[in-house]
Amino acid sequence: MKERVIIWFRRDLRLADNPALRAALDGDFDSIVPVYIHAPHELGDWAPGAAQRVWLHDSLTAFSDALEALGSRLLIRRGDTTDVLDTLIAESGATSVYWNRLYDPLTIARDKKVKQHLADNDIETASFKAHLLHEPWTVETKQGGPYKVFTPFWKAIKNRAVDTPLAAPDALPEVWSRIGSESLASLELRPKIGWDRGIRETWSPGEDGAHERLETFLADALETYDEARDEPARPGTSYLSPHLRWGEIGPRQIVHRIEEWLDEHRETKTLRTQADSFLSEIGWREFAHHVLYHFPTTPDEPLDARFKDFPWARDHEALERWQQGQTGIPMVDAGMRELWETGYVHNRLRMTVASFLTKNLRVAWQHGERWFWDTLVDADLANNTLGWQWAAGCGADAAPFFRIFNPARQGERFDANGEYVRRWVPELAKLEDRHIHEPWKAPAKALDTANITLGDDYPEPIVDLKESRREALAAFDEIKNDK
Structure with a gap:
């Protein structure tokens, strides 16, 4: 019997180093159904803000184009996630749903609900690590609790092995034409009044844009990172944060590319110092997710x-x-x-x-x-x-x-x-x-x-x-x- 799998994309809008997608390709499936579900109501007060929605529109456009270039297409649906998945399972005959994990409180609660709902309906589920180098529950103090100070946290993880990034697929199976999709425009992510012009002129959302940013940073800024990073008039930082936010590039891709670049340029003590300084900023991102996971009320309440x-x-x-x-x-x-x-x-x-x-x-x-x-x-x-x-x-x-x-x-x-x-x-x-x-x-x-x-x-x-x-x-x- 042929089996089909749904890949539920969220903040992982990339083809390379996408564990859920790779697992689906490596599985015994004759069809892979990619879907983005627009459900901002499930994220309460922390649904994407206005500027994020502008980015998301262009990121989804880029990701959809990338899927189509490999023979697939991105389905866009909106509504309650469980209802959307139920409908898509009925339309596609899928027996499995795969996704990559996220760690903010409302998403964790929603994902647990979705997982239980699917299990109750005999649908296999699998989730994967893609958003962080190390998941929040895998790092703890000697006393067994969460870290509240960055320096010992970074010391605990900076020399840990980082998984090798997964290659992007060369092709993807076709999605049945009878399975419909809503239009991206129907999500109304872009404003009706064009206040977003400056954003759109400044950025190039999407996986290609993310890697272009990384290569520009390596070529033009890494060697002077410590000197230039604090001067706002200079292009001394990576500008990768929005690409990381939407998963157009993953942190382990950045780590491995930096190590490759150091090898290519015959690493010196100075280059190593600059690279380590930048990588500590990736560490801050890890630390932020660690703190939020262990102290989920902090978006609204002070930790102190x-x-x-x-x-x-x-x-x-x-x-x-x-x-x-x-x-x-x-x-x-x-x-x-x-x-x-x-x-x-x-x-x-x-x-x-x-x-x-x-x-x-x-x-x-x-x-x-x-x-x-x-x-x-x-x-x-x-x-x-x-x-x-x-x-x-x-x-x-x-x-x-x-x-x-x-x-x-x-x-x-x-x-x-x-x-x-x-x-x-x-x-x-x-x-x-x-x-x-x-x-x-x-x-x-x-x-x-x-x-x-x-x-x-x-x-x-x-x-x-x-x-x-x-x-x-x-x-x-x-x-x-x-x-």
């Missing part, structure tokens, strides 16, 4: 319980000005405008704008987390949660609360000639380098020469950086000794 009683300010106007890049603090405004325009913001700026929101403005970190979720193309629940709790001082391996980034000093250090600020805050373009990060301190003559009137052409600072730092520390004093 003292912060439940922190006296956050309720300042909607301040939040809006931060969101709009109109705070009067150039590095903050530049970061927030880059985010709005491109769906991305440099990591140095992520830390800077998050510190400013949670400490100088004392707006609760959850508001920033939600804004990033809606505006970042690479918004990943694990990374987003870890990053915001780190910035607020209330999460795993968090920066001490008294570590408050001064955005003017950040600008002077990492954007010394003001190139980044001038790009995203053109109102200040003619201001001298020595004044561009603190225009409120510039003498009247310098402002006149640059055709700037503070309060008209560019905002006055929304807060005094020193005074707001003092107030934040005083607020922390109210809770720091709580148990």
Whole structure:
């Protein structure tokens, strides 16, 4: 008897190193039915945000084209996952459903429900590791619990063997023409008003785009990674995070390609150091998923319980000005405008704008987390949660609360000639380098020469950086000794 298998694709939109797909090809199946099920209601508040949906539309387009080039096609369905799978099983005669595992709380709960439902109906299921190097339950402290600090976590995993990536198939079996698909347009992932132009001009979603990004990084940036990674005006980072978010490339593909590149370029101590520095960022991604898996309430609640009683300010106007890049603090405004325009913001700026929101403005970190979720193309629940709790001082391996980034000093250090600020805050373009990060301190003559009137052409600072730092520390004093 011929058997058929459904491959349920989610955030693994690639052909190479796709264990579920490879297992199906290696199995005794005469038909493979690829499907993407659009069910945002099953992810509650953490369904993909607006920028992610723009990316997803183009990623699904690229993946569909790739499947068709091998003789298959991607089915698109929407609705409750169990209902969609039941219908597709009836239409295709499938006896098995395969997928690759994910680790955020609502997805885990949904997948368990789906697995039990299929088992109750005598449908074989199999799931596989594809999204991480090491699954969260496979890493534990000597005491047998989860890690809360990155350095010992990274020490525990950095020398572990990483599985060899799987090759992409050369061909795939045809999907019966009688099995229908909804159109991608019917999912309405792209906005009706074209605010996404900057995103679409900046990025090339899809598996090919991911590998092009990786090769560009290796050729142009890896050798100077430690030097350039913190300078937002330079292309010193990999820009792979949105491709990883949607599984257009997997982490073990990155690890193995870097090792190959080192071999090709006759690895030196300097190259090894640069590569290890970058690979530790892959480690941070692993750590974020480890923390979220073991502490599933952290997207909404601080890991440090003292912060439940922190006296956050309720300042909607301040939040809006931060969101709009109109705070009067150039590095903050530049970061927030880059985010709005491109769906991305440099990591140095992520830390800077998050510190400013949670400490100088004392707006609760959850508001920033939600804004990033809606505006970042690479918004990943694990990374987003870890990053915001780190910035607020209330999460795993968090920066001490008294570590408050001064955005003017950040600008002077990492954007010394003001190139980044001038790009995203053109109102200040003619201001001298020595004044561009603190225009409120510039003498009247310098402002006149640059055709700037503070309060008209560019905002006055929304807060005094020193005074707001003092107030934040005083607020922390109210809770720091709580148990």
